[in-house]
Amino acid sequence: MADHAHAHDSAHGEGHDHDEHPVDNFWTKYVFSTDHKMIAKQFLITGMFMGLIGVFMSMLFRLQLAWPGESFPILETFLGKWAPDGVLDPNMYLALVTIHGTIMVFFVLTAGLSGTFSNLLIPLQIGARDMASGFLNMISYWLFFASSVVMLTSLFVETGPASGGWTVYPPLSALPQAMPGSGAGMTLWLVSMTLFVGGSLIGSLNYIVTVINLRTKGMTMTRLPLTIWAFLVTAILGVLSFPVLLSAALLLIFDRSMGTSFYLSDIMVAGELLSNQGGSPILYEHLFWFLGHPEVYIILLPALGITSEVIATNSRKPIFGYRAMIGSILAIAFLSFIVWGHHMFVTGMNPFLGSVFTFTTLLIAIPSAVKAFNYITTLWKGNIQFTPAMLFSIALVSTFVAGGLTGIILGDSALDINVHDTYFVVAHFHIVMGLSAIFGMFAGVYHWFPKMYGRMMNKTMGYLHFWISFVTAYGVFFPMHFTGLAGLPRRYYSSAEFPIFDELHDINVIITFFAIGGGIAQLIFIFNFFYSMWRGPKAPQNPWRSNTLEWTAPVEHMHGNWPGAIPEVQRWPYDYSKPGYDEDFVPQDVPIKEGEHAH
Amino acid sequence: MTGIITIVVLVLAVITALQLMRVFELSTKARKEVEYEVTDRDNNYQGWLMLLFGIAMIVSLFWMLYAWLPVTLPKPSSEHGVAIDSLFKISMWVIIAMFLLVQPVLFYFAWRYRGAKDRKAAYYEHNNRLEFIWTIVPAIILAVLIIFGMTTWSNVMSPKNEKEPIIVEVYAQQFKWIIRYAGEDNKLGYANVRLIKDANVVGVDTLDLLSADDKVTSEIHLPVGRPVLFRFRSQDVIHSAYMPHFRAQMNCVPGMTTQFQFTPSVTTADIRQDANVQAKVARINSLRTEKGLESYAYDYLLLCNKVCGSAHYNMQMNIVVESEEEYAKWLAEQKTIAETL
Numbered sequence: 001m002a003d004h005a006h007a008h009d010s011a012h013g014e015g016h017d018h019d020e021h022p023v024d025n026f027w028t029k030y031v032f033s034t035d036h037k038m039i040a041k042q043f044l045i046t047g048m049f050m051g052l053i054g055v056f057m058s059m060l061f062r063l064q065l066a067w068p069g070e071s072f073p074i075l076e077t078f079l080g081k082w083a084p085d086g087v088l089d090p091n092m093y094l095a096l097v098t099i100h101g102t103i104m105v106f107f108v109l110t111a112g113l114s115g116t117f118s119n120l121l122i123p124l125q126i127g128a129r130d131m132a133s134g135f136l137n138m139i140s141y142w143l144f145f146a147s148s149v150v151m152l153t154s155l156f157v158e159t160g161p162a163s164g165g166w167t168v169y170p171p172l173s174a175l176p177q178a179m180p181g182s183g184a185g186m187t188l189w190l191v192s193m194t195l196f197v198g199g200s201l202i203g204s205l206n207y208i209v210t211v212i213n214l215r216t217k218g219m220t221m222t223r224l225p226l227t228i229w230a231f232l233v234t235a236i237l238g239v240l241s242f243p244v245l246l247s248a249a250l251l252l253i254f255d256r257s258m259g260t261s262f263y264l265s266d267i268m269v270a271g272e273l274l275s276n277q278g279g280s281p282i283l284y285e286h287l288f289w290f291l292g293h294p295e296v297y298i299i300l301l302p303a304l305g306i307t308s309e310v311i312a313t314n315s316r317k318p319i320f321g322y323r324a325m326i327g328s329i330l331a332i333a334f335l336s337f338i339v340w341g342h343h344m345f346v347t348g349m350n351p352f353l354g355s356v357f358t359f360t361t362l363l364i365a366i367p368s369a370v371k372a373f374n375y376i377t378t379l380w381k382g383n384i385q386f387t388p389a390m391l392f393s394i395a396l397v398s399t400f401v402a403g404g405l406t407g408i409i410l411g412d413s414a415l416d417i418n419v420h421d422t423y424f425v426v427a428h429f430h431i432v433m434g435l436s437a438i439f440g441m442f443a444g445v446y447h448w449f450p451k452m453y454g455r456m457m458n459k460t461m462g463y464l465h466f467w468i469s470f471v472t473a474y475g476v477f478f479p480m481h482f483t484g485l486a487g488l489p490r491r492y493y494s495s496a497e498f499p500i501f502d503e504l505h506d507i508n509v510i511i512t513f514f515a516i517g518g519g520i521a522q523l524i525f526i527f528n529f530f531y532s533m534w535r536g537p538k539a540p541q542n543p544w545r546s547n548t549l550e551w552t553a554p555v556e557h558m559h560g561n562w563p564g565a566i567p568e569v570q571r572w573p574y575d576y577s578k579p580g581y582d583e584d585f586v587p588q589d590v591p592i593k594e595g596e597h598a599h
Numbered sequence: 600m601t602g603i604i605t606i607v608v609l610v611l612a613v614i615t616a617l618q619l620m621r622v623f624e625l626s627t628k629a630r631k632e633v634e635y636e637v638t639d640r641d642n643n644y645q646g647w648l649m650l651l652f653g654i655a656m657i658v659s660l661f662w663m664l665y666a667w668l669p670v671t672l673p674k675p676s677s678e679h680g681v682a683i684d685s686l687f688k689i690s691m692w693v694i695i696a697m698f699l700l701v702q703p704v705l706f707y708f709a710w711r712y713r714g715a716k717d718r719k720a721a722y723y724e725h726n727n728r729l730e731f732i733w734t735i736v737p738a739i740i741l742a743v744l745i746i747f748g749m750t751t752w753s754n755v756m757s758p759k760n761e762k763e764p765i766i767v768e769v770y771a772q773q774f775k776w777i778i779r780y781a782g783e784d785n786k787l788g789y790a791n792v793r794l795i796k797d798a799n800v801v802g803v804d805t806l807d808l809l810s811a812d813d814k815v816t817s818e819i820h821l822p823v824g825r826p827v828l829f830r831f832r833s834q835d836v837i838h839s840a841y842m843p844h845f846r847a848q849m850n851c852v853p854g855m856t857t858q859f860q861f862t863p864s865v866t867t868a869d870i871r872q873d874a875n876v877q878a879k880v881a882r883i884n885s886l887r888t889e890k891g892l893e894s895y896a897y898d899y900l901l902l903c904n905k906v907c908g909s910a911h912y913n914m915q916m917n918i919v920v921e922s923e924e925e926y927a928k929w930l931a932e933q934k935t936i937a938e939t940l
Contacts, residue, residue, distance in 0.1 A: 090909040165906045171853055172836040172907060179908040265854025268792040269835040281837055281852055316720040324730050347850045348857030351756035355749045362741050369737040379708040381721035385637045386645035394709055401701050405694040414751035415687050418846040421904045456635035485671035487843035489904040492912040499895035502883045503670045527616055537634060577720040
């Protein structure tokens, strides 16, 4: 702890002497590191690993959805007794859907995205030697790691992993008699999520403290890159909402293991009458979605922050409407706390609340529209450099708009009655939250890979990865709007029991082909990532000719980030193509010239 | 054996990829290019691809609308469903208009302003007037949609009844539906899972006089043009009673009763005569004949739309909407609780 306090003291000082840092051995450098850059890489690799598992699961259940009841030997290879003769078991189908959702939402797009880029960029972009507490930062990663291990362990228990959907509504998730997945698998799910929330809270607190306290000289709040604004607000959302999930999970643990009745009342399951009385599953839904909705923005905001940075840099233009962008982040964050009921319009919640939540929900479209228009205006009259990161950022704007628009249907209680829990919802949230966030994450990896590994990723493979991903992503999720409007419920093991859905078979086959293609294309990325990590060309100091502070730090990583004094910030981060300068970028540490108009 | 072959193939694939990378690297070096730097040629290619993607996206949107709108649900068969569908159409027009406005501009800009060495970007930080416009215009459009939505919602959820609604209980359990009609008095007797015993499958309190004329059935029949107030209960986990043809849905929650009311407006016999429905049924039946499945006649459905366990995907019941006389006749044939218990 001492050297971090020291790092803080010297943040504004001169002549910092780095010899006093203890020499790292293998364990302190690669495993129990307290260096934010190494922790960021740990988050990224763990997140990527979990992401591969999550995507692979979706490919397995897409096989079943396109050809229900048909035999695929690959299913038996991977799932064993859960796919006898290659035919997926209905319980395992539900388990795959559940764990796919859990992994993608929490492990990839929360920890993998926020954990990686908040850790990497907060100290580097605000000009700090490290996080406020390197030790807590390390704990945050290891809690996440432990939670990942527990989640993966749950895949191997006798009764199968949790299978009640990623929202794990009780009583289904509370009663092992109701489905096999609610047994040991569910217990492990809850243990894993408890660890996850712990890690996430510690991480978020650290991010907030660091951004508030450790900014270098001159780094006022209105000179912060939009990435940092996004990470800060995300962390605040996390601190305010994750504890509610924790309490929801704890009450569920009590109901499952200690005979309490928070969520249970008047139940007879599998011929057995339970003694529980007085609880309500609706209480769980309220608690869950009080986290669950802000969670959507915990996922999305960092991606939007990354995109703001990447689009400005590669358009060689200032981000359009910097203050409006900050304002819209704050507005979205505020609104995200008062809209959770739109997930519950048809749960039997008081209809008056339905009106209230419709009102607040549709309001979110306003700041979202501002963001989309501002991105597009940033491109206008730009000098667009199509790096792979830039392509993914433009794709993000496209999916953010395409998916956001259908929110106008789902957020409207009267319309939600008929599309609630159908594939229309699946299409909506995968496009607006899943795709946008994963595209933002890819943009971040391609853009900051040189900062993380000191080497460059291969551009050609990046292009290939981008185009296959972009086309297949739309190919998977756009058609789902139509199956949803045909009334097909989500989480159905098979639609073959309903002749009325027979017509949807072709659409489901198309979706599955795109899903498999898109899934396999991710191997290009994985290959590129590890190949470039070891064999990629050495990165120059500032490969994208960017303004932000992280590119003033040396390519070789070191404790404390800068060898001498931390650069002093003189201007906002978006002086691209500023008149009066020969270069088309002016880094943040370049002093304002006499007579120059500062932002 | 298969395992070993798979591993060998994977190893060979990685080696091939590595060799290809070396060839690629050497050729880049020979051309004296820095691989990661974006050249004008890259910008040109990627810009055109962006434009192409934008066009393909719009074209495929229209293709999907043409090919797949027919597979979506046919016209609503309930009175409030008409209001919901018209709100849906208005919202959909707004959405499609916005989509067609924003997406082409995005991809057009990406192509139009693709980078080149001799280009210089404009320094354009903000424009308060522009930002004001695109805050206020969405706000106005949304205000209209919000008012429309809230009015529709309150009309649907608290309908004004000219006729007394028929009360029907929909009882959910893993993985089937049971129906209870309120009988002569149109009042449901008290019921609780704790009272379930033998033939008393929904736990009716036989001491409650209101329950004597209740009728437990395994079918739903509804008279056309009469409001029906559904009361939902669940025995075990959360289910959701989804009746898509009537634009109706409500969760069935253990420990409490939820409700939803609607007025069926088209009989089963009539909807089967609808041109769109007939075309749909013809398409479905031609698919079914190919697969050797029995032919299908169109029916209204009640299906479970909240994951409830392994057979969730097959928790269904047909709904028959018929004339008042047919309904009365059918109901008269059903036995009351007093007769069965």
